[in-house]
Amino acid sequence: MAKQRDNSHKLPLQLTLAAVLMFGFGFALSPLYDVFCEITGLNGKITRTGEVKGVVTVDKSRLVRIQFIAINNEGMPWDFAPQSTVISVHPGEQRLTHFNARNTTLGEMVARAVPSVAPSEAAQYVHKVNCFCFEAQSLAGLTSQEMPLVLMIDPALPEHIRTVTLSYTLFDISAIHNADKPEPSAQSITFFNGLYPEQPNAYSTINDPRLTYYRAPAEPLSTLPGPETEATPSGRLAL
Amino acid sequence: MATQTLTPNESPNPDSVDAGGSHHGPASGPMRWLLTTNHKDIGSMYLIFSLVMFLTGGCMALVIRAELFQPGLQLIQPEFFNQMTTMHGLIMVFGAVMPAFVGLANWMIPMMVGAPDMALPRMNNWSFWILPFAFSMMLMTLFMEGGAPNFGWTFYAPLSTTYAPPSVTYFIFAVHMMGISSIMGAINIIATILNLRAPGMDMMKLPLFVWTWLITAFLLIAVMPVLAGVVTMMLMDIHFGTSFFDAAGGGDPVLFQHIFWFFGHPEVYIMILPAFGIVSQIIPTFARKRLFGYVSMVYATSSIAFLSFIVWAHHMFTVGLPLVGELFFMFSTMLIAVPTGVKVFNWVATMFRGSMTFETPMLFSIAFVVLFTIGGFSGLMLAIAPADFQYHDTYFVVAHFHYVLVPGAIFAIMAGTYYWLPKWTGNYYNETMGKVHFWLSFVGVNLTFFPMHFIGLAGMPRRIPDYALQFADFNMVASVGAFLFGFSQLLFVYNIICCARGSKGCDKADERVWEAADGLEWTLASPAPYHTFSQAPDIDQPMPDGGR
Numbered sequence: 001m002a003k004q005r006d007n008s009h010k011l012p013l014q015l016t017l018a019a020v021l022m023f024g025f026g027f028a029l030s031p032l033y034d035v036f037c038e039i040t041g042l043n044g045k046i047t048r049t050g051e052v053k054g055v056v057t058v059d060k061s062r063l064v065r066i067q068f069i070a071i072n073n074e075g076m077p078w079d080f081a082p083q084s085t086v087i088s089v090h091p092g093e094q095r096l097t098h099f100n101a102r103n104t105t106l107g108e109m110v111a112r113a114v115p116s117v118a119p120s121e122a123a124q125y126v127h128k129v130n131c132f133c134f135e136a137q138s139l140a141g142l143t144s145q146e147m148p149l150v151l152m153i154d155p156a157l158p159e160h161i162r163t164v165t166l167s168y169t170l171f172d173i174s175a176i177h178n179a180d181k182p183e184p185s186a187q188s189i190t191f192f193n194g195l196y197p198e199q200p201n202a203y204s205t206i207n208d209p210r211l212t213y214y215r216a217p218a219e220p221l222s223t224l225p226g227p228e229t230e231a232t233p234s235g236r237l238a239l
Numbered sequence: 240m241a242t243q244t245l246t247p248n249e250s251p252n253p254d255s256v257d258a259g260g261s262h263h264g265p266a267s268g269p270m271r272w273l274l275t276t277n278h279k280d281i282g283s284m285y286l287i288f289s290l291v292m293f294l295t296g297g298c299m300a301l302v303i304r305a306e307l308f309q310p311g312l313q314l315i316q317p318e319f320f321n322q323m324t325t326m327h328g329l330i331m332v333f334g335a336v337m338p339a340f341v342g343l344a345n346w347m348i349p350m351m352v353g354a355p356d357m358a359l360p361r362m363n364n365w366s367f368w369i370l371p372f373a374f375s376m377m378l379m380t381l382f383m384e385g386g387a388p389n390f391g392w393t394f395y396a397p398l399s400t401t402y403a404p405p406s407v408t409y410f411i412f413a414v415h416m417m418g419i420s421s422i423m424g425a426i427n428i429i430a431t432i433l434n435l436r437a438p439g440m441d442m443m444k445l446p447l448f449v450w451t452w453l454i455t456a457f458l459l460i461a462v463m464p465v466l467a468g469v470v471t472m473m474l475m476d477i478h479f480g481t482s483f484f485d486a487a488g489g490g491d492p493v494l495f496q497h498i499f500w501f502f503g504h505p506e507v508y509i510m511i512l513p514a515f516g517i518v519s520q521i522i523p524t525f526a527r528k529r530l531f532g533y534v535s536m537v538y539a540t541s542s543i544a545f546l547s548f549i550v551w552a553h554h555m556f557t558v559g560l561p562l563v564g565e566l567f568f569m570f571s572t573m574l575i576a577v578p579t580g581v582k583v584f585n586w587v588a589t590m591f592r593g594s595m596t597f598e599t600p601m602l603f604s605i606a607f608v609v610l611f612t613i614g615g616f617s618g619l620m621l622a623i624a625p626a627d628f629q630y631h632d633t634y635f636v637v638a639h640f641h642y643v644l645v646p647g648a649i650f651a652i653m654a655g656t657y658y659w660l661p662k663w664t665g666n667y668y669n670e671t672m673g674k675v676h677f678w679l680s681f682v683g684v685n686l687t688f689f690p691m692h693f694i695g696l697a698g699m700p701r702r703i704p705d706y707a708l709q710f711a712d713f714n715m716v717a718s719v720g721a722f723l724f725g726f727s728q729l730l731f732v733y734n735i736i737c738c739a740r741g742s743k744g745c746d747k748a749d750e751r752v753w754e755a756a757d758g759l760e761w762t763l764a765s766p767a768p769y770h771t772f773s774q775a776p777d778i779d780q781p782m783p784d785g786g787r
Contacts, residue, residue, distance in 0.1 A: 008430070008434040011429070012358070015426040015429055015460055019464045021464075022461055022463075022464035023465070023467055025464075026465035026468025026498060027468050029468075029494075029498050112487055169486070171487030173487045
């Protein structure tokens with residue numbers, strides 16, 4: 001009987017502890033998901049970066065096609081394209097190629113390219129020595145730049161993979177980037193302006209074309225003509 | 240009486256005071272319901288709350304069906320339509336089905352295991368009273384600038400983060416609160432079942448409703464915190480500059496779906512396992528036979544619960560999973576059909592050559608078995624990964640989960656309500672009215688959801704306010720069925736009120752209530768006294784007619 005009494009106090013505490021642990025587990029899923037993808041190479045994520053260590057023998061016996069794809073995330077107004085859409089390399093050989101980016105807006109913008117590899121099985125055999133995707137790219141209005149990419153295919157790449165596709169999606173992160181600074185450099189009138197006048201950056205829809213096209217510095221948005229005048233008083237677009 | 244310290248306006252009913260001087264009736268006065276720790280009071284409040292939420296969510300469903308009666312936009316704007324689908328889903332899942340099961344658990348589990356009350360009565364009170372506040376907060380968003388959440392009940396990021404209306408923050412806190420409520424309810428139920436069983440009530444003697452709820456409670460403790468975690472990540476993405484689900488900041492929107500469905504798939508079993516339990520109580524009573532395969536039922540329920548943790552990505556076949564993943568989740572999902580099939584066959588075998596009568600609870604239970612099986616089969620179709628690419632996000636999915644939730648979970652709740660109502664109120668409900676309610680609901684549900692299979696296969700996407708002309712006829716049929724089903728619930732409400740009041744035509748119930756009812760709850764008076772099993776019952780004492 002005494003044993004049962006002990007248990008009756010412990011059980012709810014144990015169950016509460018289980019609930020708290022599961023709450024933590026929910027958050028742990030975020031890094032675990034990355035770890036899982038790294039181990040299995042499932043998500044097309046490239047984990048091998050930086051200088052190639054050790055001696056790599058170039059496998060002259062075969063050529064691997066590498067296709068490059070450049071995609072603008074929704075509403076991203078930059079011109080973004082690879083200089084060559086496809087190259088052929090020997091496994092083990094380091095190769096330099098470039099992507100071109102041009103900021104078509106008047107204001108300064110910051111972008112980040114998020115890479116992905118297909119087939120995902122090939123991801124673990126792609127070694128990026130240097131990539132523009134390692135860092136955020138900042139461009140002043142109406143300027144362009146060449147962005148370098150140095151990569152190598154591991155000679156251990158399975159024979160049946162003859163083509164590897166490297167895709168880059170370009171995201172506008174000006175809003176996130178500027179949020180860290182005390183004074184936003186770019187005009188940050190937002191989509192939900194009517195709702196959050198006191199927090200101009202809080203809900204800035206990063207990917208909204210109406211926003212980024214008119215991101216001209218020092219010029220109030222209201223003086224520019226454009227589709228933003230269609231916004232209804234509630235801050236939502238009239239359909 | 241002399242030993243009590245009661246103020247004059249709290250004087251209890253003299254009949255309810257026993258020789259020992261402890262009063263047995265409910266407290267009187269306005270604070271009774273707010274302060275009660277009685278499992279029967281709290282069970283009733285849960286059930287009434289869920290009925291109110293069921294009717295609220297039902298009205299939203301009728302707004303949706305009214306808009307879809309014809310192609311084109313007639314009644315509401317697309318923005319509001321999206322708010323309706325979102326709120327309908329959230330309210331039905333978290334406000335109607337889950338609290339209804341917790342209410343039934345509160346009422347029945349202590350009486351079924353021979354316990355005087357729930358193990359943690361004050362926490363029980365708290366876990367109920369959080370809910371009205373959570374749902375007030377959720378419903379408040381309908382009147383806010385920017386409108387209520389409009390991203391679907393699954394609230395996929397970035398729809399629910401980058402593109403969400405500002406009211407999403409209220410939604411997040413409402414989900415936190417209902418999560419806390421569910422977790423506390425689950426802890427209470429586990430503690431009651433494991434600690435407060437009457438002597439001699441072994442685990443393998445527990446009624447199946449208790450067993451299924453025990454397993455459900457473990458599922459709740461495992462996954463509700465994960466739901467709380469995912470909405471917390473959303474909150475941080477929206478307000479604190481993190482990038483859990485934002486690819487531009489290094490996050491991944493697909494991560495949202497993985498975490499959400501890690502919660503979401505066990506959640507669908509949380510909504511169906513107690514229903515299995517209810518049906519497993521009712522069918523033996525009206526078939527006048529012992530439940531076929533009790534032990535296999537327990538193991539089947541446990542297997543379903545275990546499998547529910549390893550199948551979540553079958554909701555995400557189209558996100559670009561690798562082939563290995565698609566195959567794994569396809570086969571593990573199909574595996575669930577095995578324990579579920581065991582249960583369905585057990586119910587059928589229980590009815591086989593039984594002396595069946597068809598009172599309202601039995602009608603609902605038989606409809607449950609038949610229609611839930613249809614929903615299960617469409618689930619198997621959806622589990623086939625290559626076929627799912629066509630079915631994904633169409634009305635076929637809507638038909639599938641409404642078949643398992645409406646004639647599944649909701650029918651079981653209604654069956655349970657009719658079954659135990661005489662025990663709760665001391666009166667039988669009006670049987671004729673109950674049967675009319677059943678047939679109207681049965682016809683209404685099938686008219687509403689069966690055509691959705693066809694329009695889904697033909698390609699009508701879900702969550703759209705307008706549709707192509709070729710879907711018009713079936714949508715019209717579905718809308719007619721929805722209104723029939725919706726309004727026939729008024730009969731249900733009326734019947735319950737009449738029964739609770741003991742109106743004319745509602746006969747008095749005896750202890751046993753049903754001719755072949757089996758279990759400890761049927762040894763108590765009807766209506767069940769305010770306090771029951773203050774002395775632990777003798778389990779081995781046979782039932783009035785020797786039991787079964």
